[in-house]
Amino acid sequence: MSNLLAALGSSASALDVLQQALGVVQNNVSNASTPGYASQQLNIGSAPFDIVSGAAGGLLANGLQSSRDTYADTSVQLQLQTLGLYTAQSQSTGTIQSFFDPSGTSGVAGALNDLLTAFSGWSASPSDATARQQVISSATALADSVQGLSQSLNGAAVQLNQQVSSTVDQINALGAQIQHYNVERLKQNQPDPGADANLENNLENLSQLVNLTTLTQPDGTITVLVGGGSPLVIGDQFNSLSASDFVGAQPPPANPEAPPTAHVLDASGKDITENVTGGQLGGLLDSRNRVLSSIIGDGQQAGSLNVFAKTLADTVNGILESGTVSTQAGAAAGAALFAYDDSDGTLAAGSLAVNSAISPDQLAAADSSGNSNGNANALAALGNSNAVNGVIGGENLVGYFAGIASAAGQENQTAQSNQSLQQQVVSQVTATRDQISGVSLDGQAADVLQLQRGYQAVSQVLSIVNNLVDSILALVPQQA
């Protein structure tokens, strides 16, 4: 009777173990496409089996084994941080680049060329009213174009600042979910594969947003440090980041009216912007605070577009104001063609306009030496390769502006190229990780077939053993 009960108990426990095993296999298959899921395996062992002692044998579940590989997961996270950086750089520099005409035939470059052409026409007919009017019309078009470009770029700066803010919100949302994982993990003795999958998925999403470091604590919780060491999640504590736009106060800004740059602050209010070098947030900050600031300026620099606008206006005005409207004795001095707000280095491009008080007859074609078209010639020569006026860093005005447009295009091209290469790297490390910890449906099916063949072999041998036992039993003499 005891043997029968033991056998029944053994069957029941074996059934339970096999049900668990089936559950694990089914769960693996169900979650084959679940982001972050690592396949699980139920370790099955045998229970003691001895007729004499009454141990009826059976199966024992020896715990779940996860195929998760921390090194592979970390590799994926690191590469995702770089991909996020390049992706954000590619998108944001693409927007910046779109404001420049790569052919140079329209926009600021085209308008500058038209103005130089108008100066040239005026130099051929310095007294011609139509030529003078053409100069003013072309100058107006150029000023409008520079202003428009400045407004577009400043609008892009505002958008990038907003994107930085929304990205910080996303980071905080993910940080809160990881904190929740930690809280739940502290209540459990064993890791939960489903919660682990969510955690890994959240860490990968977070990696795309910001450079981070993760540490698994002995109690199973995850510590997440962002931006080179600022704690986002420690145990059950969550320290939110915040975004803020301002003109840096240290060192004292040379351009206090500059468009505010984007900053990221940790929970204590410390500015960690410089340490955010990865993920989409790193890419957005780089595009906003480095690429865009180099064009529209910030607290410490005027920006190349403002330098261009200021140099253009100062050079043209300087030439015109140094001459006279004609060569006649007592002729009036020339008037300034351009006007701009010079109260702050970053306001030049956005305020560039044609002097509202100027009329065509106030343009001074004659230079101070009495040449009737000396000034007009000097202005027409601003676009020459050997120009002596309006030179910035060895480049004339045309070349300097082309350099701004070219730099914006180069930034975008580099970011696109980096993004493309990094996408391949991410694909490779993800594939490697999935080989280690992912669910292979083919593999699951192969395992089942292999086991089935093994069971068939056992069945055949057992059949032979049974026949032999029956045969031997028949030979045993009956005792009286």
Added chain:
Amino acid sequence: MTAIEDPIKLLHNARNLLAGAAACWNAGDPAAIDRCVAALDQSASELRAAEAVAIVDPKSLTGFGSEILQIRDQVAGIERLLDLASAFLRGGGWSSGDSPLYRVDGLEDTDSSLRPTAMAATRIQA
């Protein structure tokens, strides 16, 4: 022709080998299954040798009927494990095909390849 072996010793060997086969049983490990098959094979060889001796000298087994019955019980025990494992492979009737374990985010099982109806049709006669 080697000397005739003691059938009782052969039966003991067979019984020990069967116990070893049961001990190394692991329904989820193909390598363990292979080891189990090897032990069962060896056990069958011992029984075959015992049968050969008993055919020549049936009296040599006098009084060992109960031991042979215990061997039969041992075999039945392994068969029971095999039946359960086979049922596992077939996704037997005791399983609804819906595991309560570790389902992520309550995702539904959209893959029916491991459901009972889609499992291997081969029924293992153990």
